[in-house]
Amino acid sequence: MKEKIGVYVCHCGGNISDYVDVEKVRDVVEKEEGVVLSKTTMFACADSAQKEIINDIKENDLNAIVVASCSPKLHLSTFRNVAERAGLNPYHYVQANIREQCSWAHTDKPKEATEKAIRIVRASVRRVRYSEALKPFTIPAANIALIIGAGVAGMRSAISLADMGTHVYLIEKSHFVGGRVAQMGELFSTNEKGEEVISKLYDEIKKRDKIKLFTGAELGSVSGSVGDYKAQIKIHPRYIVPDCDMDKLKEAISECKTEMPDEYNFGLTQKKAIYKAYENCKPEMPAIEKDAFNPDQKFLEKYKDCIDLEQKTETLNINTGTVILSTGFDPYEPEDGEYGYKKAENVITLQQLKRLIELSNGKLEYNNREIKNIVYVYCVGSRQKEGENKYCSRYCCTAAIHAALLCRKKFDSVKGFHLYRDMRTYGKYELLFDEVSRQGDIFFRFNEDESPVVETANGKLQVKFRDILTNNEEIAIEPDLVVLVTGMVPRKDSGTVAGILKTPVGTDKFFNEVHPKLRPVETVIDGMYICGTCQGPKNITESITSSLSAAAKSNSLINKGEIELEPTIIRIDPEACEWCDKCAEICPFDSITKTEYSPDGQKGKTIAFVNESTCKGCGMCAPVCPTDAIDIIGYTNNEIESMIDGLIKEV
Amino acid sequence: MLKINPDFAVKLKKYGAVDINACYNCGNCTAICPLSEEDHSFPRRMLRASVLGLDTRIEASLDPWLCYYCGECSETCPREANPGELMMTLRRWLTAKYDWTGLSGLLYSSIPALIIGFVLVAIAIIGIGFAKHFNIEAIMDFGHHFELIAIISVFSLILVPNIIRMFWFTILKEKTKVPLISYIKGTWDFLLHMFTQKNSLKCENNIFRWLEHLVIVFGYLLLLFTTVFLNWFSTENTFIIWLGYIAGGMIFVFTFDFILSRIRKSKEINKFSHPSDWLFVIWLFLMAFTAFLVRVFIDTDLLSNNLWLYMVHLIVIAQWALLIVPFGKWTHFLYRSFAMYFKKLEEDSK
C-alpha cells in the first residue's frame, strides 16, 4: 500500500479550470489517505512542470503519483516517463482524465463538473495505493521470418529482411516465382517488362544465403506464438529428376501430347502438361501437371531419366519468429454475359490483352482478325452497385491507358475508345492519360446506372452507350475488340491461409490490417504482417512500399533475439483455480491452456496456464471465472474495488 | 444513335486545329466565353463534336460564326487544347463545306494547290498584258472592267449559291419552321452586325481591335467604291482622289499593325496563323498599298514609265478577287453576318 502519494491537478490552460474548480479538487483530494503532497499546475505536461514533479518525488521520497489532466491516450507515457526519470517504477503512476471525461463534457454545469472531477481523482488516488511495480516481459524470439507468396511483394520483402540479418523462408505455391507481375508484360510507369523485374529479384534472392526459397510449397499448419511460431510446410514435387539431361527433357516436352489451357496466358493459348510458365521463368526447371498428365508406358520408359512420377510431397517443419503474408490477388473474372464476356465474339479482359500484346508480333490479332479499334470498358468488377466489389481497384485506369499506349507504340494505328466512369490515373500517372489522349484515343464517360451494352449485332461486334460528355447522347461503336478493364479481387483460396493463420479478413475478403493509417501492415496477431495486394488493390510501387514496411516491422521485432511485451496481462491464482476451462473457452487469443500444479511435491492438481506472449490483458476471462482465480495485472480486484469506493463516496 | 469518326479530327489539323484531342471536357472554355449562350453553348460542344467527328452536326451549326476569337477560352484551357483556334478552324472548314466548287477546301488544306492557284492567276494577268502589248492605257482599261465583272460574277456564281447552301445546311435541312415575317425583320440584325460586328464588343478589352476591324471594313468598302464605281485611277476630281488616298491609307496602316501582331504572336488570337490568315492580311495590305502607289505615280506622272507597278497591283487585285474573296477568309465577313441573321430566324421559330 502506497502511503506517500503526490497529486497534481492540471488547469490545462483553462480547458479544465474554466469549468472545474481545480483548487477545490485539490483541497478535497489532499485529505485522502496516503496523499502527502498536492498541487495545481497550469500545464502539467510543460517541461518546467515535469521537472517540478521529478524534484517533488525525489525531495519528498514519494512512492506513487497521480496527475489529473487529459486522456491517458495523450500523456500516459509522458508521465510514466517522468516517474521513471525520478527513479519511480512507471506503473506507480495513474492518470485521472478530468478533461475529456469531465470539463469538456460538462461545460454547462461547473458545479457538478467539479464534483465529478473530485470523484475521478479520488478514485485514481485509491487505485494508485494498490499499484504494483511491474516490468515488461521478455520472451525469446527466433530471428527468422516466414514469407508466404513469392510475388514482387514477397520477394522484395525477403531481400530486405535478409539484408537486415533475418533468416527467411520464402514459400511459393506455384512452381515458378513472380506472381502476377511476371504475366503483365511491359509495365507502367518504367516500361520494364514484368519478366525482367522478376528475374532481377530472383537473382538477388539467389545471392543471399539467408533466404531459403521453396516453390510448389504450401502452408500446412501453424502453431505457437510471436517469436516462436512452428510452421509445417508441404512441398509438392515437380516430377522432374533433378540434374537430368536438359536436352532430353526438352525432347520430352516436345513429344508430350497432353495439352490444357495455359493459365499464364489467361487461357489464350494451350500449354503442355510438362511445362515452364514462360521461356525465362524462374526457377528454370520445368514442372509437370501430374493430374492431367497421362503418358503411355513407352514415353515414361524413354524418359525415365528425366521424369519421375513417383516423387512424393515432402513436409518441412520450421520455427519462425514472424510471418509475412504476401499472397497477392486475382484479377476479376467477369461473369458470362457481363458486357458480352464469353457471349459476344472478341470480348476479352485487360489481363488477356496484356498477354495478347506480348504474344503478337507486328500486328495485333485476335480470333484471326486484325485489331485496329479497341473499346475499353472501365470499372468492370470494381465499384459495383450490386456485386461484392464496392470500391475502386485503383491500378486499372492506369494499366488500361498504359496498354492503349503500348498498342499504339507496338502496332500500327490501333485506336482506343475508352468508356470510363471516373478517370483515376492519380498522381504522376495522369501524364499517361495526357499522352494517350493527345495521341488521339477518345474518352467517353458513362453513368453507372446506364452501363454500356456489348453485343454482336448482324455479325458485328457493337458497343452502345450514353456519353455524359456528349450531352448524354447514345453512341454506337463497332470495334474489333472489346477489353474489359477488370479490377482486383482476393485470391480464390485466400480463405485457406486465413483459416490456418487466423488472420482476420475484411468484408471485402482481403486481409485486414490493425489500423489502415497508423498500423498499415500489422495484423491483430503479434508477429504476423500483411503486404502487397493480399491486403487490397495496389500497383507494384505500392505493393513494394508495404512489403518493405512489413520487412522493417518484422525485423525490428525479432532482431534482438527477444521481444519485450506489456506486463499488463492476467495472473492465475493457483490455489483458487479449479480448472473448469471456462476461461480457455472465452479467450479470443487462445492464450489459456492447462498445466499441472504441485507445490511442495504433494499430489498436484490441474490449473489454467497463461501464455504470456499471446495474452493481451483484455480481461475477457476474469469475469467468467467461478472461483475468482484470475486477476488482471494493473487492474486487480483491489484496485477496481477501491476505485469504485472512491467514485461513489459523497463529496 | 451517333456514329463517331476519329479521322475527322485528323483532317481538321489541315485546317488549323491544334491539340484538340487533349480536351478533357472540363467546360472551363464555355464558362469563360463571353459570347456563349444557353442555346448556343460553345466552344466545348464544338470541340467534342470535332473530336468525335460529328461532321453533320457541325455543318448544321451556326456556333462557329458566333465566336469572335477573343482567345479567352484558349488562355483558360488547362489542357492547352486551344478551343479558340478550333472555332477558327471550324470556320475554315465550314467555308469549305458551304463552297459548292470544292475549291475552298482544296486551297485551305493544301499549300501546293494554293501556290499553284496564285501563280496561275499571275501568269494569266501577265498573259493579258502581253496580249495588250503592254500598253498602259489598254491594261488599265482592262483592269477597270475586270474589277466590275469579277465582283458581279464572284457574287452571283460563288457567293450567293454558297450562302444558299449555308441556309440549307443550317435552317432548311434542320427543318426549322421560320415565320415569313421574320425574314424581313431579321434583315436589320443582318445589316447591323455586318457593318458593326457589334457582338465582338462583348469580348473583354476588345474595343481597340473592334475599332481597327471597323476601320478596315469601312476603308475596304470605300476603296472598293472609289476604285470600281468612281474610277479612282482615271478621275480628276480632287475630292474623289483624296477619298481614295484616305481609304487606302486607312487599310494599309491597320493591316500593317495586324501583320505585326501576327508576327509577334502577342495576343491569343495571333498565336496560330494558318496560311489563309497570312494571305488575307498581306494581300489586303498589298492591295491598298499598291493602289496607293499607283495613284501617287499617276499624280506625279511616273506611271507611264513604271508599268510594272500597275501590273503588280493588277495581279494582287486579281488574286484577291478570284481566290481570296470567293474561296478564302474574305467570306467570313459574309457568313458571320448571315449567321447572325439565321440565328435570329432560328430564335423566332421557337
Ligand SMILES: Cc1cc2nc3c(=O)[nH]c(=O)nc-3n(C[C@H](O)[C@H](O)[C@H](O)COP(=O)(O)OP(=O)(O)OC[C@H]3O[C@@H](n4cnc5c(N)ncnc54)[C@H](O)[C@@H]3O)c2cc1C
Ligand atoms: C492487367 C494488370 C496489369 C497490371 N499492370 C501493372 C503495371 O503496369 N504496373 C504496376 O505497377 N502494377 C501493375 N499491375 C498490378 C500488379 O500486378 C500488382 O501490384 C502486383 O502483382 C502485386 O504483387 P503481389 O506480390 O502483391 O501479388 P501477386 O503478384 O499476386 O503475387 C502473389 C504470389 O503469392 C503466391 N501465393 C498465393 N497464395 C499462396 C499461398 N497460399 N501459398 C504460397 N504462395 C501463394 C502466388 O502464387 C503469387 O506468386 C497490374 C495488374 C493487372 C491485373
Ligand code: SF4
Ligand atoms: S482505377 Fe479506374 S477502372 Fe479501376 S476501379 Fe478505379 S476508376 Fe474504375
Ligand code: SF4
Ligand atoms: S477548357 Fe480546354 S479542356 Fe476544358 S473543355 Fe474547354 S477545351 Fe476542353
